[in-house]
Amino acid sequence: xxxxxxxxxxxxxxxxxxxxxxxxxxxxxxxxxxxxxxxxxxxxxxxxxxxxxxxxxxxxxxxxxxxxxxxxxxxxxxxxxxxxxxxxxxxxxxxxxxxxxxxxxxxxxxxxxxxxxxxxxxxxxxxxxxxxxxxxxxxxxxxxxxxxxxxxxxxxxxxxxxxxxxxxxxxxxxxxxxxxxxxxxxxxxxxxxxxxxxxxxxxxxxxxxxxxxxxxxxxxxxxxxxxxxxxxxxxxxxxxxxxxxxxxxxxxxxxxxxxxxxxxxxxxxxxxxxxxxxxxxxxxxxxxxxxxxxxxxxxxxxxxxxxxxxxxxxxxxxxxxxxxxxxxxxxxx
Numbered sequence: 447x448x449x450x451x452x453x454x455x456x457x458x459x460x461x462x463x464x465x466x467x468x469x470x471x472x473x474x475x476x477x478x479x480x481x482x483x484x485x486x487x488x489x490x491x492x493x494x495x496x497x498x499x500x501x502x503x504x505x506x507x508x509x510x511x512x513x514x515x516x517x518x519x520x521x522x523x524x525x526x527x528x529x530x531x532x533x534x535x536x537x538x539x540x541x542x543x544x545x546x547x548x549x550x551x552x553x554x555x556x557x558x559x560x561x562x563x564x565x566x567x568x569x570x571x572x573x574x575x576x577x578x579x580x581x582x583x584x585x586x587x588x589x590x591x592x593x594x595x596x597x598x599x600x601x602x603x604x605x606x607x608x609x610x611x612x613x614x615x616x617x618x619x620x621x622x623x624x625x626x627x628x629x630x631x632x633x634x635x636x637x638x639x640x641x642x643x644x645x646x647x648x649x650x651x652x653x654x655x656x657x658x659x660x661x662x663x664x665x666x667x668x669x670x671x672x673x674x675x676x677x678x679x680x681x682x683x684x685x686x687x688x689x690x691x692x693x694x695x696x697x698x699x700x701x702x703x704x705x706x707x708x709x710x711x712x713x714x715x716x717x718x719x720x721x722x723x724x725x726x727x728x729x730x731x732x733x734x735x736x737x738x739x740x741x742x743x744x745x746x747x748x749x750x751x752x753x754x755x756x757x758x759x760x761x762x763x764x765x766x767x768x769x770x771x772x773x774x775x776x777x778x779x
Contacts (some may be wrong), residue, residue: 449758455626458584458617463615465562465578468592472576473597474561476532483526483587484598485512485533486591487519489544491664492536495587498653498746499533499595507604511595516548529556534594536587537561540568542775549611551572553562562590571660588747607739617735618744622751625731629752636724644672647689647696649712651679652705657746657753661697669768679709690719700727701745702738726752 484503486496486590496513503511510526516535527533533552535545540563549570553559559574564582571577578590593612599605646666655678662676677686690696696716700709716723728745731752736744761768773779 447626447755448634448762450626450755452623454581454583456623458581459589459619459622461581462584462587462589463618465590466615468578469590469593470597472578472600473594476558476598477601478722479558480530481532482530483532484512484515484595485519485524485527485531485552485557486511487516487533487535487545487548487552488513488535489516489542490589490668491660492542492545494656494659494663495536495746496534496591496702497637497656497659498588498743499591501593501653502595502743503599507599507602509598509604511578511598514548516542516544520544520547520551527552527555527557531557533557533559535559535561535574535592536590537563537568537570537572538583538585539563540565540570542570546573547571562587586747586750588744588750589618591742607737607754610737611740611743614740615744616737618747621731621733621735622748624734625748626658626755627733627749629755633755634750636756637763640760641763643695644671645695646674647673647686647694647716648676648699649679649682649696649709650676650699651708651712653743653746654699654700654701654709654749657749658699661699661753662727665753665768668771668774669757670760670764670766671772679705679712679746682712682715687715687719690716692719692721694720694722696720696723698723698725699749700725700729701742701749702728703742703745703763 492504493515500511500513537545546569559569560576562578563571564580564584566579596608600608648658648662658676662674665671666674697711728748
């Protein structure tokens with residue numbers, strides 16, 4: 447597979463899953479200390495990556511679990527922020543400036559601070575109350591967030607399937623490598639067909655709305671300098687559909703949760719207008735070892751792996767490195 451280090455990939459995913467005992471012990475401490483609200487705080491991709499777990503809590507729990515943009519939180523605040531808040535952060539490098547400032551802000555309000563990162567000595571890891579460290583470059587953070595929020599809900603009697611899910615996560619490295627291998631020919635063909643495409647329209651719903659947002663902004667825009675429109679499948683018919691034309695390249699991210707019919711509806715309409723609609727559906731992958739409920743919950747992780755193959759082939763056909771930036775961490779702002 448193009449640009450795929452299977453050994454490193456397996457090690458990184460396994461290192462995140464292996465944090466389960468630490469995460470569960472931490473959650474138990476939070477429950478015992480009387481935490482009654484959770485802020486999931488990020489910037490860019492790490493912000494959108496929080497949404498499936500805010501959604502999971504909203505669907506199942508009366509516990510306040512809210513996502514927040516780090517920079518906005520610092521200037522706008524949150525009425526629930528205080529000594530009974532658990533504030534959760536993620537950062538691959540452990541150096542994201544907006545996140546560092548947000549940690550200082552919530553800590554001053556008395557919140558318990560928690561970070562997931564790949565660097566134990568980084569500014570973020572060393573500034574929080576609880577740092578849970580995976581292998582360097584481990585991505586995404588969905589495994590850790592799923593374990594954290596899932597355990598919280600289980601302890602509250604709101605997620606009976608948590609233990610099954612957590613047990614099944616040991617199969618994740620094998621399942622994701624198999625998904626990557628299956629996706630490779632499709633990814634190569636997609637990139638070859640879209641080497642000159644300069645605009646993409648992305649649709650996702652439920653837990654995959656976060657991935658649609660992330661792939662649009664953090665991959666196609668930031669890493670490939672391509673123009674995009676992104677919309678939640680439930681909101682598609684309230685404005686964004688007017689942008690579709692017969693040659694619009696539409697990417698649809700489809701999962702296996704209760705919101706699937708919303709994305710089906712958007713897909714059906716998009717295919718009436720455009721002849722260039724590509725659906726990335728987690729149902730197409732075996733995901734051996736995972737129950738139906740768990741498959742729905744790990745959908746963002748699966749599509750992150752699948753689309754990682756697409757990204758590498760877009761890099762190839764466009765001769766545009768995924769690491770190249772013009773402004774981000776290049777210029778002052």
